[in-house]
Amino acid sequence: xxxxxxxxxxxxxxxxxxxxxxxxxxxxxxxxxxxxxxxxxxxxxxxxxxxxxxxxxxxxxxxxxxxxxxxxxxxxxxxxxxxxxxxxxxxxxxxxxxxxxxxxxxxxxxxxxxxxxxxxxxxxxxxxxxxxxxxxxxxxxxxxxxxxxxxxxxxxxxxxxxxxxxxxxxxxxxxxxxxxxxxxxxxxxxxxxxxxxxxxxxxxxxxxxxxxxxxxxxxxxxxxxxxxxxxxxxxxxxxxxxxxxxxxxxxxxxxxxxxxxxxxxxxxxxxxxxxxxxxxxxxxxxxxxxxxxxxxxxxxxxxxxxxxxxxxxxxxxxxxxxxxxxxxxxxxxxxxxxx
Amino acid sequence: xxxxxxxxxxxxxxxxxxxxxxxxxxxxxxxxxxxxxxxxxxxxxxxxxxxxxxxxxxxxxxxxxxxxxxxxxxxxxxxxxxxxxxxxxxxxxxxxxxxxxxxxxxxxxxxxxxxxxxxxxxxxxxxxxxxxxxxxxxxxxxxxxxxxxxxxxxxxxxxxxxxxxxxxxxxxxxxxxxxxxxxxxxxxxxxxxxxxxxxxxxxxxxxxxxxxxxxxxxxxxxxxxxxxxxxxxxxxxxxxxxxxxxxxxxxxxxxxxxxxxxxxxxxxxxxxxxxxxxxxxxxxxxxxxx
Ligand SMILES: Cc1ncc(C[n+]2csc(CCOP(=O)(O)OP(=O)(O)O)c2C)c(N)n1
Numbered sequence: 001x002x003x004x005x006x007x008x009x010x011x012x013x014x015x016x017x018x019x020x021x022x023x024x025x026x027x028x029x030x031x032x033x034x035x036x037x038x039x040x041x042x043x044x045x046x047x048x049x050x051x052x053x054x055x056x057x058x059x060x061x062x063x064x065x066x067x068x069x070x071x072x073x074x075x076x077x078x079x080x081x082x083x084x085x086x087x088x089x090x091x092x093x094x095x096x097x098x099x100x101x102x103x104x105x106x107x108x109x110x111x112x113x114x115x116x117x118x119x120x121x122x123x124x125x126x127x128x129x130x131x132x133x134x135x136x137x138x139x140x141x142x143x144x145x146x147x148x149x150x151x152x153x154x155x156x157x158x159x160x161x162x163x164x165x166x167x168x169x170x171x172x173x174x175x176x177x178x179x180x181x182x183x184x185x186x187x188x189x190x191x192x193x194x195x196x197x198x199x200x201x202x203x204x205x206x207x208x209x210x211x212x213x214x215x216x217x218x219x220x221x222x223x224x225x226x227x228x229x230x231x232x233x234x235x236x237x238x239x240x241x242x243x244x245x246x247x248x249x250x251x252x253x254x255x256x257x258x259x260x261x262x263x264x265x266x267x268x269x270x271x272x273x274x275x276x277x278x279x280x281x282x283x284x285x286x287x288x289x290x291x292x293x294x295x296x297x298x299x300x301x302x303x304x305x306x307x308x309x310x311x312x313x314x315x316x317x318x319x320x321x322x323x324x325x326x327x328x329x330x331x332x333x334x335x336x337x338x339x
Numbered sequence: 340x341x342x343x344x345x346x347x348x349x350x351x352x353x354x355x356x357x358x359x360x361x362x363x364x365x366x367x368x369x370x371x372x373x374x375x376x377x378x379x380x381x382x383x384x385x386x387x388x389x390x391x392x393x394x395x396x397x398x399x400x401x402x403x404x405x406x407x408x409x410x411x412x413x414x415x416x417x418x419x420x421x422x423x424x425x426x427x428x429x430x431x432x433x434x435x436x437x438x439x440x441x442x443x444x445x446x447x448x449x450x451x452x453x454x455x456x457x458x459x460x461x462x463x464x465x466x467x468x469x470x471x472x473x474x475x476x477x478x479x480x481x482x483x484x485x486x487x488x489x490x491x492x493x494x495x496x497x498x499x500x501x502x503x504x505x506x507x508x509x510x511x512x513x514x515x516x517x518x519x520x521x522x523x524x525x526x527x528x529x530x531x532x533x534x535x536x537x538x539x540x541x542x543x544x545x546x547x548x549x550x551x552x553x554x555x556x557x558x559x560x561x562x563x564x565x566x567x568x569x570x571x572x573x574x575x576x577x578x579x580x581x582x583x584x585x586x587x588x589x590x591x592x593x594x595x596x597x598x599x600x601x602x603x604x605x606x607x608x609x610x611x612x613x614x615x616x617x618x619x620x621x622x623x624x625x626x627x628x629x
Pocket of ligand 1: 470
């Protein structure tokens, strides 16, 4: 299957990319260390543990302690990764992340696993849908949500190589792979996957694949050319790419496996409102907790598939064409550079 | 009020018990002076733990070099009870890490002496930002872990917590892990003044017995009178021995202290946890601290 130039290369969980990336980092740098939180086999820090047992510390079910021990290690010149489920690696230790990690501004890297609704049967307690909004407000924090296996691998390596705190969000279930080892990845850079000028779909995580599907359907069914952007770094957000997309397309759809409040959608809305206001439609979980079910079933139930992106795109286009306040449609992008 | 600081510094070497009193007095006077200028901040705790901090920094128990604060073989101190920073700032200044004069800037805009310690200001001698109780002890565990298992050196890590602070559950996560990893290079000091903001620790939420709790987490526990210099010296000597035993335990020194020690109207009064002296009170306190 080829979709606007992207091929489905199989399915694999992003957590495997995280685990693989950690081992590669460990091979390159002997000061990379990993802390386990009793779910090493779930978040795939087990790969690192097997390969470098002397650089792995089991901390047990104690996320506050693990996060802060990581700070002590970082203050001693190490690059510690601590990984647990996002439900616990971003909330149980929220105070520790704010003060000990971000205020100290140290090289602590958090791997937030089993994120989002696609955890599936474990249910609402384990389906973190809120952490992006919290983490995004922490000064010094870098926040990455990879879209597939390869990107998770690259994001993990890049997080280890950058200076300062970072959080990588990844998931449990196998999701489409469509980027390759050669696809470029850079922290802070949103990547245009498909060019188009009628609506910009900006997605993150596993919703990027849904965005590609939606763009394909928009093209096939309506002849609409959508621009698709993979916004894998939520912080620092790529202001230029997003503003350019707003200018060129005049309307935006955001899509994320997260509450519609405060996450990717919130970040995009901030950029667009400040630089070039255009209508935005938000695809995500609408202010509710999740629930048990199979991942794909939950994606449907909670409105996280290409279908919502597709209908939101039509709505965004309609709002724009009806004359969104403040919108002036001009095809010549160059004219808007100085706004 | 005109407040002056002399620029006397003290060296770090083994001393007889009676030699510490003069240094401790200087530190207590600094605390009063910096707080009256700051017009806010914590008086009681810093005055209460001054004797212990004095022995730690000026008794030859911690290796450091004020000329080279980042010296890679230094021992490290993490102030888990971040609000006690007035005593740390004074001790660091008197050890020669930065000019004593700078104590005048406590809590002022742009100062390296933040209301709670912040390493973003690059204060020499300060190892970590703290202020949310129950975290510094875990940072210290991480440092000790790094020293013992990764860098395999003989550096030591000290951390100071309040007795109210240990009501935080995360403190016990840290204690559990220190015992688990046999961090013989870690020394946890508990400032046991039985005071916290709302009242007496044993009334607000009793954490007693403190020693048995740390023992249960596989610490070697030393109970001392935190104002008896001989006992403080013996405790740090004991830790020094413990730290040489690779298969040994972490050390907890439970220092029984009095909040506000040295100033009659502050002594053992929890009301002095989080307020500075006003000018009149500062003058009175300095009269007593001679
Ligand atoms: C996590 C957290 N909760 C609350 C506070 C506010 N606070 C600062 S000091 C303190 C009391 C601590 O008591 P103790 O450790 O005994 O210190 P002392 O009163 O002896 O100075 C509290 C509640 C804080 N700094 N951090």
